[in-house]
Amino acid sequence: MAIQIKVPTVGESISEVTIANWLKKDGDVVKLDEVIAELESDKATFELTAQSDGVLKILKQQGTTVPIGETICEIEPGAAQAPQPPKAPATASTPQPQKTESKVSGGIKEMKVPAVGESITEVTISTWLKKEGDFVKLDEVIAEVESDKATFELPAEATGILHIVAKEKETLPIGGLICKIEITGESPVTEPQEKKETAVSASSGGSDKSYAAGHPSPAAAKILSEKGIPANQVQGNGVGGRITKEDAVKAQPSTTKPAETKAQPSQAAPVISSGGSRNIRKEKMTSLRKTIAKRLVSVKNETAMLTTFNEVDMKPIMDMRSKYKDQFKEKYGVGLGFMSFFTKAVCAALKDFPAVNASVEGDEIVYHDYCDISIAVSTPRGLVVPVIRNAELLSFNQIEGEVVRLATKGRDGKLSIEEMTGGTFSITNGGVFGSMLSTPILNPPQSAILGMHNIVERPVVKNGEIVVRPIMYLALSYDHRIVDGRESVSFLVRVKEMLEDPGRLILGV
Amino acid sequence: MQYNVTVIGSGPGGYVAAIRCAQLGFKTAIIEKYDTLGGTCLNVGCIPSKALLDSSEHFINAKEHFKEHGIDIPAPKVNIKQMIKRKEDVVKSNVDGIAFLMKKNKIDVLKGTGSFIDKNTIKVTSSDGKETQVTTDKVIIATGSKPTPLPFAPFDKKRIISSTEALTLTEIPSHLIVIGGGVIGMELGSVYARLGSKVTVVEFLDSLIPTMDGTMGKELQKVAKKMGMDIYLGHKVTAVENKGKEVVLKAEAKDGKVLELKGDYCLVSIGRKPYTDGLGLDKVGIETVKGQIPVDDHLKTNVDNIYAIGDVVRGAMLAHKAEEEGVFVAEQMAGQKPHINYLLIPGVVYTWPEVASVGYTEEQLKNQGRAYKTGTFPYKALGRARASMDTDGLVKILADKQTDEILGVHIVGARAADMIAAGVTAMEFRASAEDVARMSHAHPTYMEAVKEACLAATANRPLHI
Ligand SMILES: Cc1cc2nc3c(=O)[nH]c(=O)nc-3n(C[C@H](O)[C@H](O)[C@H](O)COP(=O)(O)OP(=O)(O)OC[C@H]3O[C@@H](n4cnc5c(N)ncnc54)[C@H](O)[C@@H]3O)c2cc1C
Numbered sequence: 001m002a003i004q005i006k007v008p009t010v011g012e013s014i015s016e017v018t019i020a021n022w023l024k025k026d027g028d029v030v031k032l033d034e035v036i037a038e039l040e041s042d043k044a045t046f047e048l049t050a051q052s053d054g055v056l057k058i059l060k061q062q063g064t065t066v067p068i069g070e071t072i073c074e075i076e077p078g079a080a081q082a083p084q085p086p087k088a089p090a091t092a093s094t095p096q097p098q099k100t101e102s103k104v105s106g107g108i109k110e111m112k113v114p115a116v117g118e119s120i121t122e123v124t125i126s127t128w129l130k131k132e133g134d135f136v137k138l139d140e141v142i143a144e145v146e147s148d149k150a151t152f153e154l155p156a157e158a159t160g161i162l163h164i165v166a167k168e169k170e171t172l173p174i175g176g177l178i179c180k181i182e183i184t185g186e187s188p189v190t191e192p193q194e195k196k197e198t199a200v201s202a203s204s205g206g207s208d209k210s211y212a213a214g215h216p217s218p219a220a221a222k223i224l225s226e227k228g229i230p231a232n233q234v235q236g237n238g239v240g241g242r243i244t245k246e247d248a249v250k251a252q253p254s255t256t257k258p259a260e261t262k263a264q265p266s267q268a269a270p271v272i273s274s275g276g277s278r279n280i281r282k283e284k285m286t287s288l289r290k291t292i293a294k295r296l297v298s299v300k301n302e303t304a305m306l307t308t309f310n311e312v313d314m315k316p317i318m319d320m321r322s323k324y325k326d327q328f329k330e331k332y333g334v335g336l337g338f339m340s341f342f343t344k345a346v347c348a349a350l351k352d353f354p355a356v357n358a359s360v361e362g363d364e365i366v367y368h369d370y371c372d373i374s375i376a377v378s379t380p381r382g383l384v385v386p387v388i389r390n391a392e393l394l395s396f397n398q399i400e401g402e403v404v405r406l407a408t409k410g411r412d413g414k415l416s417i418e419e420m421t422g423g424t425f426s427i428t429n430g431g432v433f434g435s436m437l438s439t440p441i442l443n444p445p446q447s448a449i450l451g452m453h454n455i456v457e458r459p460v461v462k463n464g465e466i467v468v469r470p471i472m473y474l475a476l477s478y479d480h481r482i483v484d485g486r487e488s489v490s491f492l493v494r495v496k497e498m499l500e501d502p503g504r505l506i507l508g509v
Numbered sequence: 510m511q512y513n514v515t516v517i518g519s520g521p522g523g524y525v526a527a528i529r530c531a532q533l534g535f536k537t538a539i540i541e542k543y544d545t546l547g548g549t550c551l552n553v554g555c556i557p558s559k560a561l562l563d564s565s566e567h568f569i570n571a572k573e574h575f576k577e578h579g580i581d582i583p584a585p586k587v588n589i590k591q592m593i594k595r596k597e598d599v600v601k602s603n604v605d606g607i608a609f610l611m612k613k614n615k616i617d618v619l620k621g622t623g624s625f626i627d628k629n630t631i632k633v634t635s636s637d638g639k640e641t642q643v644t645t646d647k648v649i650i651a652t653g654s655k656p657t658p659l660p661f662a663p664f665d666k667k668r669i670i671s672s673t674e675a676l677t678l679t680e681i682p683s684h685l686i687v688i689g690g691g692v693i694g695m696e697l698g699s700v701y702a703r704l705g706s707k708v709t710v711v712e713f714l715d716s717l718i719p720t721m722d723g724t725m726g727k728e729l730q731k732v733a734k735k736m737g738m739d740i741y742l743g744h745k746v747t748a749v750e751n752k753g754k755e756v757v758l759k760a761e762a763k764d765g766k767v768l769e770l771k772g773d774y775c776l777v778s779i780g781r782k783p784y785t786d787g788l789g790l791d792k793v794g795i796e797t798v799k800g801q802i803p804v805d806d807h808l809k810t811n812v813d814n815i816y817a818i819g820d821v822v823r824g825a826m827l828a829h830k831a832e833e834e835g836v837f838v839a840e841q842m843a844g845q846k847p848h849i850n851y852l853l854i855p856g857v858v859y860t861w862p863e864v865a866s867v868g869y870t871e872e873q874l875k876n877q878g879r880a881y882k883t884g885t886f887p888y889k890a891l892g893r894a895r896a897s898m899d900t901d902g903l904v905k906i907l908a909d910k911q912t913d914e915i916l917g918v919h920i921v922g923a924r925a926a927d928m929i930a931a932g933v934t935a936m937e938f939r940a941s942a943e944d945v946a947r948m949s950h951a952h953p954t955y956m957e958a959v960k961e962a963c964l965a966a967t968a969n970r971p972l973h974i
Contacts, residue, residue: 211912212940218850
C-alpha cells in the first residue's frame with residue numbers, strides 16, 4: 001500500500017507551508033531519508049524526506065500552499081526494486097526541477113547561495129579567497145559574500161578542487177550556483193595551478209603574471225596578516241608578480257582595489273596639467289551600496305522628513321568626564337565617552353515624547369515602550385547600524401561597553417543580522433569626521449534620528465557676558481507624518497537640557 | 510613571582526620561545542627540571558649525536574681515506590673515553606651558552622619540575638623537594654618527548670638502550686643491533702659502524718628513513734651496506750632479551766621466517782613519545798590525545814592562556830620546528846600575525862653522506878595525483894665531489910609539470926644538511942626549477958648539483974652529464 005506523506009508539524013505557530021521545490025519528479029524512485037522536497041513557511045525552509053524506499057507520486061504541485069497534516073505525496077514501496085530510471089543523459093531533455101539544495105552528485109558538490117536570513121533575497125560575491133582550481137578543504141572559508149545587511153564567510157561544503165561559477169562582484173539570488181567542488185577527499189595540491197609562465201624574458205618586471213603572482217614572501221605574508229589585507233588585494237612587484245616585503249609595507253587596506261594608477265615619475269613633475277589622466281573607472285555597486293541607495297531614496301519619497309536644530313554647551317559633560325574618566329575606566333574597563341550621555345539623554349526624552357520612538361506600519365502607529373537605539377558605525381564597506389537593546393535600562397558603562405563591542409564587530413564585518421535589526425531610534429555622529437552641521441536621513445521604519453556633530457569652541461553669551469564654550473550642534477530629523485513640530489522640537493530641547501545639566505539625568509527632571 | 514609568560518621546558522622550543530617573549534617585552538620565566546638547559550636537543554639529542562658523528566667521521570677518514578689522499582699514518586685507534594669526553598665538552602659549552610642567553614635577555618630560570626596548580630599558577634619542585642610558586646598570565650608548554658620503549662622489552666639501560674645511553678657508551682660494541690631504521694637509528698648506527706662495531710638494522714617497514722622520499726631511503730641503504738651494515742627491512746621484532754653478557758633479538762619477516770640476532774647492545778630507536786608526566790595537566794583540564802597536547806592552529810590548547818609547542822604537539826619532532834613554534838607563539842602573544850609553513854620545514858639525517866629534504870616527496874605527489882616532473886643529478890658527476898671523494902649521492906628535484914614550480918627538494922650527499930636551506934628559500938618564494946637553474950652557483954660547490962638537477966627538471970638539459 002502506498003505510504004502517504006503529510007506535511008509535518010514544523011514548529012509552533014506555523015499552520016501552513018508552501019511547497020518551494022520538488023527535488024524529485026513524479027514517478028522517481030526515492031530512498032528512505034532522501035530529501036524529496038523543500039517546504040517553506042513564513043519563518044524558514046524545511047526539507048521533506050522520504051519515509052520509505054519506493055516510487056514517488058506527487059499530489060500537490062510546486063508553489064501550492066498546504067496546511068500542516070495534509071498529504072502532499074505518496075510513496076509506493078514495492079516498486080523500489082524497479083530499475084533506477086537512467087541517469088542524467090537520458091533525462092537531459094526533460095528539465096530537471098531546479099534544486100536549491102547543495103547536492104553531491106558524481107563527485108561534484110554544487111554550492112548554492114544559502115538562505116542567510118529572512119528578507120534577504122540576493123547576495124554579492126565580494127571576494128574569492130580561493131582561486132579557480134585551488135584545493136579546498138571542507139569548512140575552509142573560500143569566499144566572502146555580502147548581502148545588504150552583512151558580510152558572511154562561505155565555507156567549502158566539500159574537500160576537493162574548486163571550480164568558480166559566479167565571479168567576484170556578481171550578484172546571485174538565494175539558491176543561485178556559486179561554485180562547484182570536484183570532490184577528491186584528500187589534499188592533492190596545496191597551491192593553485194595556473195598556466196605556465198609566459199614571459200621568460202630577461203626583464204623581471206613586476207607585472208608579468210605567473211603561477212606565483214600574488215604570492216607573498218614570508219615576511220610580506222606576516223605584514224599583510226597584521227594589516228588584515230588579503231594578499232589578493234595587493235599588487236605584487238616582485239619577480240613574476242610576487243608580493244615583496246616592500247609591497248606589503250606599502251599596502252593600504254581598501255575594500256575596492258583601485259586599478260593601481262601609478263603615476264609615472266616623468267609625469268609627476270609638471271604642475272600645469274596638460275597631459276593629465278582622463279581615465280574613468282567603472283565598478284559594479286555592491287549589494288550593500290545598492291540597498292543603501294534604494295533605501296535612502298525611498299525614505300525621501302515616502303516620509304515627510306524635516307530637521308530641527310539646537311546647540312549644546314558640552315562643558316558640563318566634559319568637566320564631568322575629565323573628572324571621572326580614569327576612575328570609570330579603572331572600574332569598568334571601558335572608557336567614558338559621550339555616547340553614554342547622549343544615549344541616556346535620548347532614552348529619557350523618548351519616554352516623554354513617545355511619538356519620536358514610534359513607527360508607521362500601514363494605517364497604524366506602533367509605539368515602543370522600550371528604547372532600542374541604533375548607532376551608526378562607518379565601516380570600510382559602508383554604514384551599518386547595530387542596535388543597543390533596551391538602552392533605557394543600561395548603565396553608562398554598559399552602554400559604553402556595547403558601543404565598543406558593536407563598533408568593533410561592525411568594522412570587522414562580523415555583525416549578525418539580529419544585531420542590526422529592530423532599532424526604534426537612531427543616533428549618528430558626523431562629528432567624528434568633522435561635520436559641523438548636517439541633516440541626517442531617517443533609518444526606516446524609525447521616525448527620528450539624532451545627529452551629533454563636532455565640538456567647537458565658540459563665543460556664547462552667558463549671563464550677559466561673552467564666554468568661550470565647547471559647543472556641539474544637534475540635529476533631529478523626524479517624520480512629520482507622526483511627529484509634530486512641538487514634539488520634535490521639545491524632544492531636542494529636552495535632550496539639550498539634560499546634556500547641559502547632567503544632574504537631570506539622575507533625577508529624571 | 511608574577512610573570513607575563515612562563516615557559517615550561519628549556520629545549521629548543523622552550524628556550525627560543527622565552528627569548529622571543531623577552532625581546533617583545535614580556536616578563537618571562539623558564540622552568541627546567543634538569544640541571545642544564547637546552548632540553549633533549551642540546552643534552553641528549555642533536556648536538557651530542559652530531560659531535561660523535563663528526564668524531565667517527567674523522568676516524569673513518571683517517572683509517573680509510575687518508576692513504577689515498579697521500580697521508581700515511583700508523584693505523585688509528587679509537588679512544589672512546591676521549592671521544593665521549595669531547596662530546597660532553599661540546600654539550601657543556603652549548604648549554605652554558607643557553608644559560609648566558611637567558612641572563613642576557615633577563616629571563617628568570619627556575620630549576621625544578623613545573624606543575625600546574627591552576628591555569629595561572631605553577632608550582633616548581635626542585636630536586637631537593639623545595640617548592641615555590643609562580644603566577645603567570647600565559648604559559649607555554651614545551652616539555653618535549655622521550656624515547657618510546659618496545660612494549661615487551663623496556664629499556665634496561667644496560668643492554669637494551671635508548672639513544673640517550675647510546676651517546677654515553679664507554680666501550681665500542683662488537684655487535685650493535687638497531688631496531689628502527691629511522692633518523693636516530695641510522696645516525697647512531699653509523700657512528701658505531703664507523704668506530705668498528707658490526708651494526709645490524711632491523712626495520713618494520715620496507716624502507717629506511719621511511720617518511721622521506723623513497724629515493725633517499727634506497728640511496729642511504731646502498732651507503733649503509735658499503736659501510737658494512739646489515740639491513741633487514743620488513744621485519745617485525747617479536748622479542749628482545751637481555752641475557753647478561755649479550756642480548757638476543759627475534760624478528761619475523763613477512764613470509765613468517767624467523768630471524769634471530771645476538772649482539773652485545775640493542776638500540777631501540779622506534780620513535781619518541783610526547784612527555785607530559787608530572788605537569789599536572791588535569792589541574793587545568795587539558796587531556797592529551799595519544800600523548801600529544803591538542804592545539805589549534807594558533808598552538809593554543811583548550812585553555813585560553815596556555816599554549817604548547819615542539820615535540821609535545823603534533824608535527825615533526827625536530828628542533829627547528831620547535832624553534833619556529835616558539836617564535837610563532839611569542840609573536841602571537843604580542844599581537845603579531847606570524848606564519849609557519851609546515852610543508853617547508855626541512856628534514857635532515859646526519860649520516861655520511863647526509864640526507865635532507867623539503868616539500869613533497871614523490872610518493873606524496875603520486876598519491877595526490879598531481880602532474881609533476883623529476884630532475885636528478887648524481888654527485889659522481891660533480892667536480893667538487895670528486896675532489897673530496899664524496900661521490901655518493903644525488904639531488905632530486907620535483908617540479909609541477911605545468912608551472913615548473915618546485916614542489917620538493919631531496920638531497921642525499923655530502924653537505925646536504927646545509928644545502929637544503931637553499932631549497933627552503935626557493936620554495937618559500939615559490940621559485941620554479943628554471944628560476945634556480947638560472948641563478949649563478951659558485952664553482953666548484955656541491956650546490957651545483959642542485960642547479961644541475963633543476964636544469965634536468967626544467968627541460969631535461971643538465972650541462973655536466
Ligand atoms: C639522538 C637524537 C638526535 C636528534 N637529532 C636531531 C637533529 O639533528 N635535528 C633536529 O632537528 N632534531 C633532532 N632531534 C630531535 C630534537 O631533539 C627534538 O625535536 C627537540 O629537542 C624538541 O624540542 P622541545 O623543545 O620540544 O623539547 P625537548 O628538547 O625535549 O625539551 C623539553 C625539556 O622540557 C623539560 N621538561 C619536561 N617536563 C618538564 C616539567 N614538568 N617541568 C620542567 N621541565 C620539564 C625536559 O627536561 C626537557 O629539558 C634529535 C633527537 C634525538 C633523541
